[in-house]
Ligand SMILES: Nc1ncnc2c1ncn2[C@@H]1O[C@H](COP(=O)(O)OP(=O)(O)OP(=O)(O)O)[C@@H](O)[C@H]1O
Ligand SMILES: Nc1ncnc2c1ncn2[C@@H]1O[C@H](COP(=O)(O)OP(=O)(O)OP(=O)(O)O)[C@@H](O)[C@H]1O
């Protein structure tokens with residue numbers, strides 16, 4: 001699984017400070033979210049598509065594979081709006097289903113937005129190391145260390161949590177537990193899995209928090225960093241590219 | 257009202273992350289149901305509003321609903337759901353948090369928890385308006401978000417409360433909640 | 446707080462209880478430690494040793510709130526803690542990151558970190574080719590060492606150790622204690638441990654607790670082990686000559702009198718048998734047989750594959766090759782996995798065993814065939830035998846480590862079981878409970894139950910097992926020459942030649 005996520009080559013995007021990359025992407029996506037102009041939305045999707053396909057450094061095969069969920073989300077989000085969306089100039093109607101010019105427009109707007117989110121999300125994930133992201137958030141954006149380390153510790157436990165579900169299945173078998181039939185059995189099962197899952201996670205989180213404090217972790221205390229992160233020339237390049245990208249998409253959308 | 261200790265914070269975030277994992281599995285189910293059963297899919301949508309109220313009911317500290325909601329959304333984002341879920345997580349968590357605050361963080365009943373879910377639903381509706389999911393015919397709009405609000409109430413008001421009660425029975429909540437004053441007087445016997 | 450220099454730790458009239466319980470764990474307990482002292486706390490399982498360590502370090506009530514009060518508390522500012530559970534004391538994913546986390550907390554410049562990390566690992570004898578190794582891939586023993594290394598990096602004035610060697614193989618136990626002794630010569634050290642052979646002479650003081658968390662005696666080790674024999678025996682606490690005396694006892698002699706084989710029926714048979722974790726083969730057995738009434742001890746180094754073997758026998762992992770239970774071939778189906786009948790497993794981590802919300806329920810939940818009152822009686826007997834707190838409504842997690850272990854063993858003893866797989870059933874136990882468990886198992890064995898038991902305790906191997914299997918590097922060896930040969934086999938490298946097996 002992890003091996004899959006090694007890029008073919010490390011592009012310039014990899015060298016951008018991960019926290020800065022996140023903040024800029026996030027700001028751009030806020031623009032995407034609140035934008036209501038179709039042509040701007042489409043051009044934005046194109047811009048992010050170029051980043052994703054051109055500069056994430058992964059082989060086309062892997063990128064194509066990742067595009068499948070993006071395509072699905074494009075169509076599934078657009079479909080409802082096409083069929084049930086509001087609109088005056090009706091093109092086709094059958095019972096409750098009504099396709100209109102406006103509804104198609106709305107669907108395309110929505111579809112482009114979800115493509116943009118998908119492209120940016122993947123571009124970000126493919127070009128950062130999570131641990132460095134949290135370290136950079138602490139160093140460049142003053143994220144309090146208590147949040148950063150809580151996230152790091154919780155993410156570390158994810159494999160343990162999924163394994164836990166497996167173990168629980170085994171324990172129920174080993175102990176020869178029998179469930180009722182039908183709906184009651186469904187609830188019993190749900191309860192038998194989720195309740196211990198949470199109980200165990202809480203206890204584990206608590207023990208780890210205690211262990212961290214035992215290692216003299218103090219909220220808000222001054223600290224050094226094992227992974228120093230800083231700004232570099234590539235951050236300038238990144239900011240320039242994004243600014244130009246924004247300018248060009250705005251021009252393409254609104255220049256008549 | 258006690259300050260959020262580091263232990264509480266880590267537990268809150270952990271709950272959010274575990275919920276994120278559950279939501280990931282739920283999402284697979286949702287993707288399957290989505291195209292075939294449009295009504296049913298709204299009815300299982302409430303899962304996305306559960307994390308904040310659930311964490312608050314469990315830990316009972318101000319801020320937990322918001323933080324857990326963001327943590328759950330972060331996991332979703334890292335699992336490849338797009339960064340926009342962070343915005344949704346933030347707004348939904350904030351809505352639930354404000355509702356609990358409106359009751360001065362003193363009520364943990366099914367009704368209040370359910371209302372928090374509905375508040376989250378309202379928050380996500382606002383975002384949907386901008387996103388474009390809400391550009392529907394009025395009847396469709398009412399059906400979609402009506403069902404979704406009902407689902408929100410069921411998941412946060414009933415399911416979350418039931419799971420929290422089951423957790424209380426395991427004694428694990430005594431690790432996180434403040435100790436009753438009475439317990440201290442029992443030391444003097 | 447006025448910190449008096451005379452004491453490293455000083456506590457007077459501590460009272461403490463758990464929420465929801467009626468009785469106090471500690472009632473007016475006073476305790477102090479001089480700087481530089483090495484103190485060993487001895488007491489029966491469940492008397493409150495772990496809880497007391499947490500109070501002395503300030504974890505209770507700073508991080509975990511419990512109802513408590515004391516007339517005077519002076520606690521150390523600088524301390525380190527090695528917790529009993531090796532799995533839940535790390536917050537980072539890799540060895541180097543974990544140690545660096547400590548240095549970050551101490552605000553040590555980045556440029557100084559690498560040499561400090563390397564030195565700390567050297568001090569605990571943890572040799573890794575690459576420091577950036579995932580902690581998940583370490584064996585339990587290596588994790589214990591890493592925990593110790595990170596605590597040593599803190600350079601604490603006071604060190605708390607809660608059973609740091611409970612899960613280690615004999616070699617690892619020796620190593621870890623010698624590195625602790627080296628590293629802490631000038632420090633204050635407070636230890637809770639059941640296996641005391643290696644440290645009894647090293648500590649300055651032994652504090653003896655009774656069942657109710659009261660201090661019975663507090664003196665030098667030589668005095669305690671000479672003059673408090675009576676108390677040590679009464680409360681079932683380990684002391685250096687406990688096994689010798691036990692072997693002289695009437696109950697042991699009568700039990701071991703004429704220990705002939707129960708029957709020669711083959712309960713378990715393995716032939717060219719492989720077990721996998723995911724796709725990686727982790728255990729192989731050329732041929733192995735367990736007969737009715739066998740008590741087979743399974744030994745081997747940390748991480749050699751003992752637990753994996755038991756999990757494959759229970760069919761919880763993927764297996765290939767011939768595996769027969771009661772003469773019938775066990776065939777692994779893809780879906781709807783069925784566990785072989787008659788087998789019962791006790792997991793290495795007791796918490797994995799529990800599926801209900803109370804001790805009493807835990808003991809009755811698998812008794813499908815019994816009537817309600819019968820089951821309740823059955824559970825009550827087991828609770829008595831295994832010395833479990835009889836507030837049967839408490840959640841299994843709210844027990845001490847030793848109590849959890851005993852409860853998990855008790856849950857496996859259902860009447861339908863005739864092959865028992867036990868993964869270190871006696872770790873973390875005091876003497877009395879260890880013997881109680883062993884005697885119960887011997888009684889079952891005589892009745893014809895087959896026992897396969899993973900253990901690191903050589904006394905148990907010598908005195909109770911009828912044969913020994915060893916696991917080395919994922920390969921099972923079933924050399925049935927008894928006892929004398931055991932030690933050589935464990936540490937000998939001649940295993941491969943002898944069995945003509947090459948990987
Ligand atoms: N959360 C809890 N609620 C109620 N009682 C508890 C809880 N945790 C522990 N206990 C009880 O408190 C007592 C002391 O527990 P502690 O873990 O300190 O024992 P211990 O001396 O370390 O035992 P061991 O040698 O088995 O580790 C035990 O009898 C245990 O049953
Ligand atoms: N969940 C897992 N996934 C993959 N490999 C594992 C897993 N658990 C253990 N292993 C590996 O399998 C091997 C055997 O582990 P096992 O737990 O059987 O050792 P053990 O003999 O029981 O050791 P110990 O005495 O420390 O309990 C080790 O190399 C270990 O690293």
Ligand SMILES: [Mg+2]
Pocket residue numbers: 494495496529845846847
């Ligand atoms: Mg203990």
Ligand SMILES: [Mg+2]
Pocket residue numbers: 751752753793868
């Ligand atoms: Mg093991």
